[in-house]
Amino acid sequence: MSEQNHGQNQDFLFGYFKDQGGSLYYRYDAEEVMIEPWGDNSLRVRASKMPGMPAEDWALIPQEDNNAVVTIEKYQASIQNGKLKAVINKIGKLTFYNQKGEILLEEYVRNRKDMFADTCSSIEVEAREFKPITGGDYKLSMRFVSNPNEKIFGMGQYQQPFLDLKGADLELAHRNSQASVPFALSSLGYGFLWNNPAVGRVNFGKNITTWEAYSTKKLDYWITAGDTPAELEEAYANVTGKVPMMPEYAMGFWQCKLRYQTQEELLEVAREYKRRNLPISIIVVDFFHWPLQGEWKFDPVYWPDPDAMIAELKNMGIELMVSIWPTVDYRSENFEEMRNRGLLIRTDRGFRISMDFQGNTVHYDATNPEAREYVWNKAKENYYKKGVKIFWLDEAEPEYSVYDFDNYRYHLGPDVQIGNIYPLMYAKTFFDGMKEEGQENIINLLRCAWAGSQKYGALVWSGDIHSTFASLRNQFAAGLNMGIAGIPWWTTDIGGFFGADIRDPKFHELLIRWFEYGTFCPVMRLHGYRWPLQPQYGTTGGATCISGASNEVWSYGDKVYNICKKYLTIREAMKPYITKIMEEAHTNGTPVMRPLFYDFPEDQVCWENETQYMFGPEVLVAPVMEQGVRELKVYLPKGADWTHIWTKETYPGGQTVSINAPVEEIPLFTKNGYELNIV
Numbered sequence: 001m002s003e004q005n006h007g008q009n010q011d012f013l014f015g016y017f018k019d020q021g022g023s024l025y026y027r028y029d030a031e032e033v034m035i036e037p038w039g040d041n042s043l044r045v046r047a048s049k050m051p052g053m054p055a056e057d058w059a060l061i062p063q064e065d066n067n068a069v070v071t072i073e074k075y076q077a078s079i080q081n082g083k084l085k086a087v088i089n090k091i092g093k094l095t096f097y098n099q100k101g102e103i104l105l106e107e108y109v110r111n112r113k114d115m116f117a118d119t120c121s122s123i124e125v126e127a128r129e130f131k132p133i134t135g136g137d138y139k140l141s142m143r144f145v146s147n148p149n150e151k152i153f154g155m156g157q158y159q160q161p162f163l164d165l166k167g168a169d170l171e172l173a174h175r176n177s178q179a180s181v182p183f184a185l186s187s188l189g190y191g192f193l194w195n196n197p198a199v200g201r202v203n204f205g206k207n208i209t210t211w212e213a214y215s216t217k218k219l220d221y222w223i224t225a226g227d228t229p230a231e232l233e234e235a236y237a238n239v240t241g242k243v244p245m246m247p248e249y250a251m252g253f254w255q256c257k258l259r260y261q262t263q264e265e266l267l268e269v270a271r272e273y274k275r276r277n278l279p280i281s282i283i284v285v286d287f288f289h290w291p292l293q294g295e296w297k298f299d300p301v302y303w304p305d306p307d308a309m310i311a312e313l314k315n316m317g318i319e320l321m322v323s324i325w326p327t328v329d330y331r332s333e334n335f336e337e338m339r340n341r342g343l344l345i346r347t348d349r350g351f352r353i354s355m356d357f358q359g360n361t362v363h364y365d366a367t368n369p370e371a372r373e374y375v376w377n378k379a380k381e382n383y384y385k386k387g388v389k390i391f392w393l394d395e396a397e398p399e400y401s402v403y404d405f406d407n408y409r410y411h412l413g414p415d416v417q418i419g420n421i422y423p424l425m426y427a428k429t430f431f432d433g434m435k436e437e438g439q440e441n442i443i444n445l446l447r448c449a450w451a452g453s454q455k456y457g458a459l460v461w462s463g464d465i466h467s468t469f470a471s472l473r474n475q476f477a478a479g480l481n482m483g484i485a486g487i488p489w490w491t492t493d494i495g496g497f498f499g500a501d502i503r504d505p506k507f508h509e510l511l512i513r514w515f516e517y518g519t520f521c522p523v524m525r526l527h528g529y530r531w532p533l534q535p536q537y538g539t540t541g542g543a544t545c546i547s548g549a550s551n552e553v554w555s556y557g558d559k560v561y562n563i564c565k566k567y568l569t570i571r572e573a574m575k576p577y578i579t580k581i582m583e584e585a586h587t588n589g590t591p592v593m594r595p596l597f598y599d600f601p602e603d604q605v606c607w608e609n610e611t612q613y614m615f616g617p618e619v620l621v622a623p624v625m626e627q628g629v630r631e632l633k634v635y636l637p638k639g640a641d642w643t644h645i646w647t648k649e650t651y652p653g654g655q656t657v658s659i660n661a662p663v664e665e666i667p668l669f670t671k672n673g674y675e676l677n678i679v
Contacts, residue, residue: 177463237589241455
């Protein structure tokens with residue numbers, strides 16, 4: 001092309017800008033892009049090729065303040081909201097800057113249209129690629145330039161040992177023990193929410209970061225800038241919601257196993273805790289206490305008087321948590337009505353079964369408001385009115401027998417397009433119902449979450465994990481990244497779920513180390529499917545499901561018992577401190593447990609540390625995550641003095657120290673003389 005013709009035709013290559021009520025609008029061909037202020041120092045970016053911009057806010061809470069400044073020039077336009085500035089050029093490329101003018105994030109564009117930029121290229125790669133699906137919507141790819149020195153944290157819960165996710169390839173989908181909560185916190189000083197519940201992937205590559213949605217109508221993400229991780233985290237909590245205040249009883253010890261088979265068995269365990277004068281806050285009725293899945297009630301054969309059971313527990317100061325499954329058996333009393341009213345999820349191919357554990361079942365459609373109301377009314381009548389004020393909302397992903405995401409269809413759309421929102425809607429089912437009954441400080445246990453689940457009182461646990469030290473190491477990373485992803489209430493099955501024999505001395509060591517770690521998690525809950533299996537009690541209803549070995553603190557011999565008793569006492573003594581950090585989570589969205597860099601962002605060593613964490617602002621925890629370890633190297637962050645809990649020795653920060661770690665002691669330090677009063 002001649003230079004003269006180039007000048008005459010170049011304007012036809014470009015889109016145009018518009019200030020739209022304090023937001024920045026860009027259009028080229030079929031694509032519309034909207035960049036709008038959304039909270040302090042934050043922007044929301046949406047793009048679509050639909051006839052109009054889809055209206056769903058998904059995880060985001062509408063914001064009212066608009067102090068942004070839009071500037072339109074010939075070849076670019078910008079929008080500045082506090083510490084964050086976005087610049088979009090005439091070919092539609094977006095770049096984000098902090099208040100210092102430093103690039104935080106920029107789109108990866110490589111084409112000849114960008115002829116005035118250093119990235120002008122014949123490769124022809126678009127940043128925002130909407131690839132049409134034949135007869136459907138779009139497969140979306142969103143590409144950003146990657147800074148190889150960046151560190152990435154958050155993103156929810158994945159069963160892998162890495163705290164820093166740079167270089168990781170993550171599925172944006174839920175599975176048993178995997179929760180996709182797509183908020184990433186960058187060491188460069190920004191937070192990024194992929195505000196799209198579609199199934200997809202993200203690859204935090206060394207050269208390119210690529211986000212994908214396999215079926216969607218729009219691109220939607222939110223970005224914030226800040227000077228500290230805490231500032232980023234609080235901005236994110238302000239636009240997606242915060243947890244309620246955790247009730248006092250939930251801060252203590254939770255006793256659970258797979259599974260108490262009868263009312264009398266459960267009551268006898270509770271009585272034994274009281275006879276031994278052991279702290280206990282909650283005891284759990286696990287799954288298959290019902291006649292059939294989809295009958296949300298106690299099976300009267302094995303639970304003949306739940307009102308009396310709940311009353312006795314309350315007299316002992318113990319709350320009862322009851323397991324709920326979202327599955328509905330074809331044989332259940334509610335199946336025909338729920339199918340006729342359109343309250344169940346659907347399949348696009350094959351017979352309408354989504355899970356076949358203990359019967360052919362289909363999940364209730366939590367994205368359907370009528371289905372949410374139906375299930376809550378059943379639970380209210382059969383549990384809530386009897387005094388159950390906390391629910392275990394299991395199978396929350398939801399779990400399928402076959403993970404063909406493109407085969408399931410919900411009220412809100414295809415699973416592959418909106419399915420990641422299911423656990424949020426499951427939590428909302430019970431939160432809304434309990435709130436309507438006047439309950440405050442609502443908390444329910446779920447096996448999964450998505451961005452925003454926290455505002456519906458979701459306490460997430462890490463699913464059906466293995467009873468190994470390697471699995472414990474995975475949970476360490478998962479719990480800290482869940483907190484960064486905006487889910488401050490998190491817990492594990494202490495000891496793991498699968499594969500442990502209660503007679504095995506090697507498992508005893510693992511259980512002790514996990515129990516110590518669990519003492520310094522947001523919720524302390526003992527659970528597991530232990531061997532040898534118990535004799536089956538009954539053959540009808542829920543009794544067709546097996547039960548594992550005993551899983552109480554006295555079930556593993558005197559040595560294990562005495563150590564567990566010590567940490568039960570420590571947990572109880574920490575309640576005033578736990579109350580304080582739960583108030584911070586409720587007020588500010590602060591993670592209860594968090595990586596060292598959260599409290600010490602100026603200490604670069606803390607950004608590298610993947611073996612320790614802070615439990616609130618005053619307590620440093622270094623869990624033992626390998627078998628046989630009796631000495632541990634612990635890094636003490638700069639800017640504070642650190643007192644070893646067990647020896648009372650004080651060390652200046654900025655150094656690594658070797659600490660004895662006998663099996664009965666988890667390495668613990670308090671900051672600047674803080675008195676925890678636990679020993």
